Amino acid sequence: MSQETIHAAQAAAGRVSEPEQLDEDKDQLHEECGVFGVWAPKRDVARLTYFGLRALQHRGQESAGIAVGDGGTVMVRKDLGLCGQVFSNADLSTLTGQLAVGHVRYGTAGAKSWEAAQPHLSTINEVIIALAHNGTLVNTDELRRQLIELGVPFLSNSDSEVATKLIGYFTQRTGHLREGIRKTMELVRGGYAMTLINESSLYAFRDPHGIRPLVLGKLVDGGLDQADLKAAAKLPSLEESTEANEPVPEVTTAGGWVVASETCALDIVGAEYVRDIRPGEILRINDEGLVSEQGVPAAEKPANCIFEQVYFARPDSIMNGKSVYACRYDMGRMLAIESPVNADMVIGVPDSGMPPAEGFAHESGIRYGEGLIKNRYVARTFIEPTQELRAMGVRMKLNPLKDNIEGKRIVVIDDSIVRGTTMVQLVKMLRGAGAKEIHVRINSPEVIWPCFYGIDTDVQQQLISANKTVDEICEFIGADSLAFLSVEGLLKCMPEGGYCDACFTGVYPVAIPDSFGRDKFMEGYKPRNLTKPMRFADDAIVEKDKDKSWEENHPEA
Ligand SMILES: O=P(O)(O)OC[C@H]1O[C@H](OP(=O)(O)OP(=O)(O)O)[C@H](O)[C@@H]1O
């Protein structure tokens, strides 16, 4: 697909869809996505977004995109590849405006194609929006069908495009973008952290369980000044509950605002963390200031993805008030308490196995050392289509440090075993380097259940722990011993909050529709709420269209 910048209005001109083919390498473990948004009229918003996306690159390496609003329209540039490959300096110079959203993608729904790359655009009449989504929506098939019947065009099979088009559709019908977002939030189910722009306003919103992370930051030069501090203090705090649909008018237009999947993206653009976007909340930022509204009621208990702290997030990000590094370190300590072993040296598997390895060494008193050298030019996961190539990918990425390994009893710490590809190769390499004993310790519980909320482990058959016992896995990878952290142990390392741990426990916070979950589970496994009925009426969209409650509650809007 050619690298091109689309002007929204041109894109509107009828590329009605034959949605593209589904992903061929569906058995591949994919990761996450990263989203970013900035409202800063006096700043270079495209470059700020580019830097933000560079900080979030570990969340998605398949495609990257930036959409900019300039007061009159919305421009998007997106393509397959890493941020550095997609954007040249000249590209960024042409993306001028006051606000922007950006996205780095690992697809969970829809093909690995230009069309499914984000931000997605919706252009219906004069309503132009661009949306970036991290997460997976589990009920978009029916909604897509209904939109197509209403004449809304689609370019891809992506769940995120359905959300974009729903928002565009309802916005055009009601004349209010916040209402378009709210009606869409009422219809879609699953995990979502979304950033969205039209030509002049930035929006950020999150699913009712807060499954995927999203933080708000204040852009400042050289620290918060008194006015900014006063403004930030007036923002609704996490504890304060706002009545549903009650807008909280805000305060300041000074400086600028940033929203991002992780705090590491705030750091890189010089933004101060303000707070998390609340589950079910819609934030709007424009030249009138910042407005917060509870789009849909928050779930009784949050269900933040616990795998963020285990693997996805960068160690220098802060989640629920604790650094991801400190969480992983504590997981390593807990693992040493739960599954001790006699050994000469503890090593970590780069990257995400390093902090827990330090924690394990600290707690056990066994010396910490470097045993695996990572080729810094190989990305964090592998997109090769075959198992053979994936295995070569591990070899290319990691090489044992023979000097340190030879003749020693080694404890190897990694954050997770998902399909087992990495660990089989690693144990082989370490034996080849002369390790006397290899004891594998994993600082998360066994991944037994597929995820449907933002990573691509939605087929249980792929998961080694769903197919083998711990002893069988130990034999399969060729280790002398193997142990996983317990669910209770993991929870003890987490900061206070409510967590989704469905991939370890099978307790899914959001019901999975039959049509979506069918064929994804192995014989004998049945999550508690798989069969909970979750089908919308054939005219769910038209029904929502008739709802005038928002206009009645917001006569001033
Ligand atoms: O059992 P598997 O299917 O091999 O998956 C598990 C491995 O994949 C991840 O590493 P990855 O290389 O993606 O990223 P990292 O460099 O951040 O550890 C994770 O940290 C494990 O090492």
Ligand SMILES: NC(=O)CC[C@H](N)C(=O)O
């Ligand atoms: N990993 C993600 O968050 C993916 C977002 C979205 N479901 C897509 O496939 O593009």
Ligand code: SF4
């Ligand atoms: S199932 Fe696992 S990976 Fe998916 S959202 Fe829940 S904790 Fe995260």
Ligand SMILES: [Mg+2]
């Ligand atoms: Mg790893």
